[in-house]
Amino acid sequence: MSEQLWASDSDFAAALAETAKLTDAAINKLIPVPTGLEARVFEAMRYAALAPGKRLRPFLVLAGAQLFSVARRSALQVACAIELVHAYSLVHDDLPAMDNSDLRRGLPTCHKAFDEATAVLAGDGLLTMAFEILAQADTHGDPAVRCELVSTLALAAGAQGMVGGQMIDLLAEHRPDLDIGAITRLQRMKTGALIAFACEAGAILGKAPQELRLALRGYAHDLGLAFQIADDLLDVEGTAGVTGKPVGADAAAGKATFVSILGVERARAQADLLVRQAVAHLDPFEARAELLRQAARFVVDRNA
């Protein structure tokens, strides 16, 4: 970034904590509560977006942007946009029509804290606001870059990406026969596409050469799958007190997951292999990508 946010030998945990502070302060400003009756939907949006999550996707945006000396303000705009899309997906995923979950990030889910209709609207408001933020002049001086951010995030979040993956995931509850190829495709769409956008956004903002963009795409691909395997392992081995969400849901629903197909040991070995592959994609960035290397390790070692 024009002012470097982190030195290349920085500690990942500290950088993630700083990302959370920066992102939350920016989201706090981006979602003000108006005085009219519509205030309720803004309150629900703030409740969902500012609940204590890890802010991993914003971190990936900021760390990726730093590789291309992108201005901090631009990177932070994109970091907020992706976190709002992520927050929307969690609000809608928790609804009774989908996962029917009462607990998220250690708090009552949005529809429990408010009501179902408000939670649907809060998700809609968060998703729409993400694109409003990307279109703002603050995001990048070049309108072509802003357009590319909008269309790339739309593809990642829409029916060819996260929404399509969620559709397959809902159907997968009744398809315990799905094989590893089908589960991999589902997860690449459901969680991988948004993580890939987070990893590539810095390259878009920095108008990076294609080969460096492809290196980040390779990193993102392996990171996204490793992230999902870790999530499946947490569903089997974690506790709600630590993860902040109910566990055991996949097995209870009879869902095919990486862990149900591979078993715990092979799933963990696969996640470790994916992390090594992800890290290898970062070679062209040499020491400058050290934080992204640490992030890959964190993704499989996390307990929440």
Ligand code: GRG
């Ligand atoms: C409703 C369109 C729509 C999509 C929902 C992402 C998603 C699709 C559902 C979330 C369900 C889930 C638990 C997926 C596993 C991977 C995942 C996205 C975990 C949550 O992300 P973290 O761990 O959460 O980054 P925090 O709370 O730390 O931000």
